[in-house]
Amino acid sequence: MTHIAMTEASAESELDLCLDLIRSAFATVAEERGFTEATVPDHTAYTSRLDLEQLQARGARFFLARVDDQPAGCVVLAPGRRADRPTLQKLAVLPAHRQGGIGRTLVQRVIAEARLAGAESLGIAIIDDDTRLKAWCEGQGFVEERTADYPHLPFTVCYLARPV
Numbered sequence: 001m002t003h004i005a006m007t008e009a010s011a012e013s014e015l016d017l018c019l020d021l022i023r024s025a026f027a028t029v030a031e032e033r034g035f036t037e038a039t040v041p042d043h044t045a046y047t048s049r050l051d052l053e054q055l056q057a058r059g060a061r062f063f064l065a066r067v068d069d070q071p072a073g074c075v076v077l078a079p080g081r082r083a084d085r086p087t088l089q090k091l092a093v094l095p096a097h098r099q100g101g102i103g104r105t106l107v108q109r110v111i112a113e114a115r116l117a118g119a120e121s122l123g124i125a126i127i128d129d130d131t132r133l134k135a136w137c138e139g140q141g142f143v144e145e146r147t148a149d150y151p152h153l154p155f156t157v158c159y160l161a162r163p164v
């Protein structure tokens with residue numbers, strides 16, 4: 001059985017690992033949907049080091065999953081607009097490591113950390129028409145709350161949340 005080792009990323013070098021993981025994992029989404037950095041610069045596939053530094057400066061925490069000592073996935077627990085509802089962001093598992101429970105393990109870790117930090121609930125935002133991802137989130141207790149359209153994004157965003 002695969003052993004998934006989960007740690008909180010803190011060192012500068014680990015932030016770079018997270019950046020690579022996020023960009024690589026979301027590249028498959030961009031590719032499937034035909035997004036490029038020129039057409040959808042705000043898509044997660046084009047996250048920059050500065051984006052992560054700004055998240056960190058706002059108090060976000062980064063978690064890394066390794067398989068056989070190799071980085072395989074990561075996730076961010078970020079403060080939300082409501083103090084009692086942080087958000088789960090940039091959930092990323094490398095294509096070669098998918099379907100092995102790493103994504104679920106990362107989500108479970110963030111739920112536990114949010115609870116420990118005194119949150120009431122945890123929010124997540126996904127592409128609304130990604131029915132497979134939505135069903136997966138619902139399977140982990142997230143409930144759809146609302147959708148929104150933004151001028152800089154060519155898809156509807158769906159906001160889900162679950163109690164922690």
Ligand SMILES: CC(C)(COP(=O)(O)OP(=O)(O)OC[C@H]1O[C@@H](n2cnc3c(N)ncnc32)[C@H](O)[C@@H]1OP(=O)(O)O)[C@@H](O)C(=O)NCCC(=O)NCCS
Pocket residue numbers: 025026028029090091092093094097098099100101102103104105124125126132133135136
């Ligand atoms: C979504 C994601 C994190 C799942 O990671 P994972 O380690 O494969 O997750 P698990 O092994 O715990 O669970 C697998 C389930 O993920 C779900 N899933 C959702 N989107 C998926 C995708 N694009 N590719 C593969 N699985 C996906 C499926 O329901 C799958 O189970 P199923 O095959 O029975 O339907 C991973 O596919 C990924 O990094 N995708 C690209 C980035 C992304 O969309 N992130 C979420 C944004 S909030």
